[in-house]
Amino acid sequence: MATGNLTLNEEKIEVRRRALTSSVAMSIVMVSFAMVFATLMLGYFAYRFTSEVWPPMGMQRVDLGLPTVSTVLILLSSLTYFLSESSFLQKNSKKFKAYFWLTFALGIVFMAVQSWLWFSLKKNGLFVGSGVFASMIYGFTWIHAAHVVGGIVALLCLIPSVRNKREEVSTSLWLKNIGMYWHFLGIVWVIMYFSLFVY
Amino acid sequence: MAFYEQHIHPKPTTFLSKYIFSYDHKVIGKQFLWYGIFFLFVGGLMALMIRWTLAFPGQPFPVIGQFLFPESGGAVPPDTYAMLFTMHGTIMIFYAITPILIGAFGNFCIPLMIGARDMAFPLLNMLSFHIAALSGIILLGSLFTPLGAAAGGWTSYPTLSTLIGSPGVGQTFWSLAIFVLGVSSIMGAVNYITTIITLRAPGMGYFDMPLTIWGLGLTAVLNAIFLPVLGSGVMLLIFDRVFGTTFFLAGAAATTGTGDPILFQHVFWIFGHPEVYILILPAWGIVSDLLSFFARKPAFASRATALSMTAITILSTVVYGHHMFTTQMSPLLTQTFMTLTMTISIPSAIFFANWLGTIWKGSIRFHTPMLFSLGVVFVFGLGGLTGLYLATVTTDLYLHDTYFVVGHFHYTMAASVLLGGFAAVYFWMPKMFGTMLNEFWGKVHFWITMMGLNGVFFGMMLVGYGGMHRRIYNPFIYEFTQKLIPLNTFTTWSAIIMGLSQIIFVVNFVHAVFFKKEKATANPWEVGTLEWTIPSPAPHYNFKDIPVVKCGPHEYGNPNLTDGRDFQYQTEELV
Numbered sequence A: 001m002a003t004g005n006l007t008l009n010e011e012k013i014e015v016r017r018r019a020l021t022s023s024v025a026m027s028i029v030m031v032s033f034a035m036v037f038a039t040l041m042l043g044y045f046a047y048r049f050t051s052e053v054w055p056p057m058g059m060q061r062v063d064l065g066l067p068t069v070s071t072v073l074i075l076l077s078s079l080t081y082f083l084s085e086s087s088f089l090q091k092n093s094k095k096f097k098a099y100f101w102l103t104f105a106l107g108i109v110f111m112a113v114q115s116w117l118w119f120s121l122k123k124n125g126l127f128v129g130s131g132v133f134a135s136m137i138y139g140f141t142w143i144h145a146a147h148v149v150g151g152i153v154a155l156l157c158l159i160p161s162v163r164n165k166r167e168e169v170s171t172s173l174w175l176k177n178i179g180m181y182w183h184f185l186g187i188v189w190v191i192m193y194f195s196l197f198v199y
Numbered sequence B: 001m002a003f004y005e006q007h008i009h010p011k012p013t014t015f016l017s018k019y020i021f022s023y024d025h026k027v028i029g030k031q032f033l034w035y036g037i038f039f040l041f042v043g044g045l046m047a048l049m050i051r052w053t054l055a056f057p058g059q060p061f062p063v064i065g066q067f068l069f070p071e072s073g074g075a076v077p078p079d080t081y082a083m084l085f086t087m088h089g090t091i092m093i094f095y096a097i098t099p100i101l102i103g104a105f106g107n108f109c110i111p112l113m114i115g116a117r118d119m120a121f122p123l124l125n126m127l128s129f130h131i132a133a134l135s136g137i138i139l140l141g142s143l144f145t146p147l148g149a150a151a152g153g154w155t156s157y158p159t160l161s162t163l164i165g166s167p168g169v170g171q172t173f174w175s176l177a178i179f180v181l182g183v184s185s186i187m188g189a190v191n192y193i194t195t196i197i198t199l200r201a202p203g204m205g206y207f208d209m210p211l212t213i214w215g216l217g218l219t220a221v222l223n224a225i226f227l228p229v230l231g232s233g234v235m236l237l238i239f240d241r242v243f244g245t246t247f248f249l250a251g252a253a254a255t256t257g258t259g260d261p262i263l264f265q266h267v268f269w270i271f272g273h274p275e276v277y278i279l280i281l282p283a284w285g286i287v288s289d290l291l292s293f294f295a296r297k298p299a300f301a302s303r304a305t306a307l308s309m310t311a312i313t314i315l316s317t318v319v320y321g322h323h324m325f326t327t328q329m330s331p332l333l334t335q336t337f338m339t340l341t342m343t344i345s346i347p348s349a350i351f352f353a354n355w356l357g358t359i360w361k362g363s364i365r366f367h368t369p370m371l372f373s374l375g376v377v378f379v380f381g382l383g384g385l386t387g388l389y390l391a392t393v394t395t396d397l398y399l400h401d402t403y404f405v406v407g408h409f410h411y412t413m414a415a416s417v418l419l420g421g422f423a424a425v426y427f428w429m430p431k432m433f434g435t436m437l438n439e440f441w442g443k444v445h446f447w448i449t450m451m452g453l454n455g456v457f458f459g460m461m462l463v464g465y466g467g468m469h470r471r472i473y474n475p476f477i478y479e480f481t482q483k484l485i486p487l488n489t490f491t492t493w494s495a496i497i498m499g500l501s502q503i504i505f506v507v508n509f510v511h512a513v514f515f516k517k518e519k520a521t522a523n524p525w526e527v528g529t530l531e532w533t534i535p536s537p538a539p540h541y542n543f544k545d546i547p548v549v550k551c552g553p554h555e556y557g558n559p560n561l562t563d564g565r566d567f568q569y570q571t572e573e574l575v
């Protein structure tokens, strides 16, 4: 994309600077997303610390099984994303693709397990309207899930890269920026897992 | 300084690509300007209906009352009154002032004043406007829902805003509209910050940026950090209303297992206090620049001004509790919030003194933009000072939820931001549309607006001090408020005068945009910032060659200047 008679070296610098620009933007976006979940957590801890017994009203804790599976899945997907990105940087196209599709699949399975979680909560008598404890379990997991769906859509944006339709520099840029978001979703889920379900 | 050089895009040719789906930051700025002016009109009309009801309870609103409220013979009915002040506040804050100051002038000024060809992400910029338009449609649509639009106040506190307080779908629409608008503003903020960081012209350090850019940049930072907080809050409100969660339903979590309405107030004001600075910072920046431009003097201690604005931005994040003194907060907390709020006075005082220092002994040119800027100095002084009474716990317990608060925030927001916005419109008009607004009518507009506005907002403070509460359909059913009727009538007449005087502006503006033959010169105000180095109106690529910045934005009255000019361009070496 360099203009006119830039030498090769200058061209590289130019590309790196464009990359820097998009990372600046992506970092700001991440701050915004972090504030969304920080607000939810603030609400959670406000309720949690003003309540003598938790969960309130003699409600049952949520069985840890499914949330634990979700945690493992989302952490694995972060790992595979990382492996995919580093394979790409090492120019191992085969591994890059394999790990990418694995990440994608793990994202989908994560969503499936979340839906299963909501279904089983309902079956065990914890309804959306059963008080603030249920509100938080459902509301926060919904919001997180909506962001995961966004993340899956973002992964779809990488498909041109997977099909070699994109320049190398620009793929590494996409990988980096989408990666920030994908890992962020994992971190948020882990925090939610420990605060909402374990603690 | 710029990370890379942007390309010159081909000139758009079709109507759609030129005016509707334009990537050009200048066109998007103008779109936001029209959007804001439209909502200013809608919100202003609502304000007049509110005022009419307070001065002449039960009497039909002139001309359009018969059409709007036929079942009550043209008078505003009580439930509509609540809807009106809710929508008035919402529209003015989120749909008028924000689009004009941040959407229009943020978009227009940032690239031009830092020497860039466009925003860092033009597509994102375009989407940001279209999403804002969608949000506006949702909000206006809510007016036509069966039970009417939201009526729980612009703060939409539960339980007023839960299904118990407002069963209609209007409140849900309201929450959705705010959420969507928040997305749009965050997109804008990301764009602004990135642009300011990465696209400043070579040679332009942060302190060489005009203070307008400082104000807009700090606003964008607050937007990116705090709008998501409101977004979360209204999303949970939507969950409560639509899916039956109980986040904000009354009853303490410990005893009943339901939620807590006060939590929403916390979330709202964690966002809300920064929001008031989001609104004022661009106006501050613009006024700081214009005072220097028209006093023909360097901005007094402009670095200190920039740093005070930054300090205020940071402090504004930790004072929100002053809106909640009456919610049975612990005294330890109220006093902490009081002290923190008072701390803001220090940078504010520095900042305000710098304004006075700038105009002190200047050779002031009283053009319309300068009049409006001086107006801001006056009204913001009053608004800021009244804040101190509200920030003091002991006085706030009396003043909270009275018209004194309404007067305070109208002085700070409505008056200061509106006048700042007008100053900006008059000032950048030649660069935006290529013609000047009429100076004479601009001055008439200023003086009438200024008188009307002080009548309205000072009247509000007086009746508030007299004990009149806000948001009451007919406050005069109480005996002690009946003495306040004449003052309310005066306030209403002032509002009517102020409202009517805006017609002068609209005519002037429409004439200048569409009909005026006489073109403006490239630099009619004799100002040295980068946007005045290019023709008026700015060409679609802004700068043919990216300028190189060699001095600051406020170089006036330098005795070494020889060629009959008293200013120099930022592209010139300091003489």
Ligand code: HEM
Binding pocket: B155, B276, B277, B279, B280, B322, B323, B341, B344, B348, B383, B384, B385, B386, B387, B388, B390, B391, B392, B396, B399, B400, B401, B405, B408, B409, B412, B413
């Ligand atoms: C300069 C120092 C300022 C101080 C010390 C201050 C203090 C306060 C306090 C304590 C309140 C709460 C009053 C109550 O509800 O009882 C308040 C309300 C308000 N202030 Fe300020 N303020 C300041 C500047 C501003 C500015 C610059 C703006 C806007 C641009 C602003 C906008 C508002 C608004 C919108 C409200 C009322 C919101 C509502 O309840 O609907 N204030 N202010």
Ligand SMILES: [Cu+2]
Binding pocket: B272, B273, B276, B319, B320, B322, B323
């Ligand atoms: Cu405040």
